[in-house]
Amino acid sequence: MLILFTTALLIEKSILVLALFLVTLGVAAYATLAERKVAAAMQDRVGPDRTGPFGILQPIADGVKFFMKEDFMPNSAERWLYILAPGAFMFVACMTSAVIPWGTQLTLFGRPIDLQVADLNIGILYILGFTSLGVYGVMVGGWASNNKYSLYSAIRASAQMISYELAMGLALIAVVMFTGTLSLREMAEQQAGLNWNIWYQPLGFLIFFVCALAECNRAPFDMAECETELIGGYHTEYSSMKLGFFLFAEYINMFIACAVIAVVYFGGYNFPGLDPSWLGGLMGLVVMLAKTFFFIFVFMWIRWTLPRFRYDQLMQLGWKTLVPLALANMILTGGFVLLFGK
Amino acid sequence: MQSLTNRSKVVVHKEMTFWERLYLPAVFKGMWITLKHFFRTLLKGPSTVRYPEEKRPFAPIWRGWHVLKRDEEGRERCTACGLCAVACPAEAITMVAAERQKGEEHLYREEKYAAVYEINMLRCIFCGLCEEACPKEAIFLTDRIVPADYVRQNFIFGKDLLVEGIEPEKRIDVSKRQKHLTEKQAVPS
Numbered sequence: 001m002l003i004l005f006t007t008a009l010l011i012e013k014s015i016l017v018l019a020l021f022l023v024t025l026g027v028a029a030y031a032t033l034a035e036r037k038v039a040a041a042m043q044d045r046v047g048p049d050r051t052g053p054f055g056i057l058q059p060i061a062d063g064v065k066f067f068m069k070e071d072f073m074p075n076s077a078e079r080w081l082y083i084l085a086p087g088a089f090m091f092v093a094c095m096t097s098a099v100i101p102w103g104t105q106l107t108l109f110g111r112p113i114d115l116q117v118a119d120l121n122i123g124i125l126y127i128l129g130f131t132s133l134g135v136y137g138v139m140v141g142g143w144a145s146n147n148k149y150s151l152y153s154a155i156r157a158s159a160q161m162i163s164y165e166l167a168m169g170l171a172l173i174a175v176v177m178f179t180g181t182l183s184l185r186e187m188a189e190q191q192a193g194l195n196w197n198i199w200y201q202p203l204g205f206l207i208f209f210v211c212a213l214a215e216c217n218r219a220p221f222d223m224a225e226c227e228t229e230l231i232g233g234y235h236t237e238y239s240s241m242k243l244g245f246f247l248f249a250e251y252i253n254m255f256i257a258c259a260v261i262a263v264v265y266f267g268g269y270n271f272p273g274l275d276p277s278w279l280g281g282l283m284g285l286v287v288m289l290a291k292t293f294f295f296i297f298v299f300m301w302i303r304w305t306l307p308r309f310r311y312d313q314l315m316q317l318g319w320k321t322l323v324p325l326a327l328a329n330m331i332l333t334g335g336f337v338l339l340f341g342k
Numbered sequence: 343m344q345s346l347t348n349r350s351k352v353v354v355h356k357e358m359t360f361w362e363r364l365y366l367p368a369v370f371k372g373m374w375i376t377l378k379h380f381f382r383t384l385l386k387g388p389s390t391v392r393y394p395e396e397k398r399p400f401a402p403i404w405r406g407w408h409v410l411k412r413d414e415e416g417r418e419r420c421t422a423c424g425l426c427a428v429a430c431p432a433e434a435i436t437m438v439a440a441e442r443q444k445g446e447e448h449l450y451r452e453e454k455y456a457a458v459y460e461i462n463m464l465r466c467i468f469c470g471l472c473e474e475a476c477p478k479e480a481i482f483l484t485d486r487i488v489p490a491d492y493v494r495q496n497f498i499f500g501k502d503l504l505v506e507g508i509e510p511e512k513r514i515d516v517s518k519r520q521k522h523l524t525e526k527q528a529v530p531s
Contacts, residue, residue, distance in 0.1 A: 038380070042376045044388050046392065305376045
């Protein structure tokens, strides 16, 4: 009985992991196309349309192109670190999606199945931990390239990540105090219907959102890439699929960040009228993905609206505005929780 | 100091107000603008032209790739007088004149013709002085774009690229250009 149970669990989780992996890669691939299309529409142009109708084969063409390109490595690069960095970045980016609850419990073949790979009771800490590991890919890549622009980029990226992770963590602490749990599934379950955390934590959401933009190295906080001054920054010296990994992992990061925003502040898979039946569960999954895609759109929207911050402005905003605001938000939330309960 | 135009703006290094320091109103304003563009493009289509498939009409004054015209019987009009080469401010035109032999009357209209006629398209500034100088209405600038190339040598266009074909369908219509030129000459200068 126990063996049967374990095998079933193993199969279920393997299928989930595989599906999640494929979905993550697929979404990231098509996010690159979506980004170009959104950019084009905002600038009154067409965007890529030569590969298939509406350019839907563009990500595949890009992938093929990346593999066909010469894999160049500078002579003075730190050989092993140089090779390791893109892989590490990609690996970390793919790991974070494990704790995100994508839907309610489904009942398939008489078994309750969570649409979540691992329901860690410290889900949020796991995500914070892995996103901060993500900077190692950038840092190691920038250092190993042995190029001054890459090094600048690595320094900027690490400073930026440290600064914004602080505010991000503080914003999340307020949510954790409010919900009383670190598990993302419990957090999602508490936000049934329209009882979303955003109504109680608007300031926290704003801080978290800005920090998420910074953590993903997205404009207006793309200090690490900075085409105009750092000519690509940490991936200046990379080519072929190694460069592809860096660019791709950024889109995965964006997808995960948007999923986390949806779960923590916007009720995850919850929508008014969610019923726990089979169909309702699938609808939950669709709603969750819709929310995530909406935030991906907002990320792109912001990128094609705002110019890049200057480095000192970035630090000013991080340390002098977001951290104090997040602290105030935390104290206020703590006070309210103490006075009125949840 | 009095400003010369009404476009000058006085720069004020004032402290930003609270609303300005919030950044958010300005951010939302910007996002509203890009969103308007986004939906306008989605609903009305982009304001760009898909060039090789879709071409915009040329203006009548457009001056592009030259053509050496033939007359109604298919004989070359050019007599290699060299006026175009003299008129050319960029010195892009060179030619070698030759005498028409017996039996070539169907090829060349007059006794003298250009055996070699070359225009260096890299030197040419497409000013149109050659067509104004031409007494035989032989050279015209058309609305065809000179294509790009990788090699400088290929920009020296010889008679193979300049003279229009004999067949009616290979003739190049310059009536619009002719009309424009006559109108231009009618204006007393």
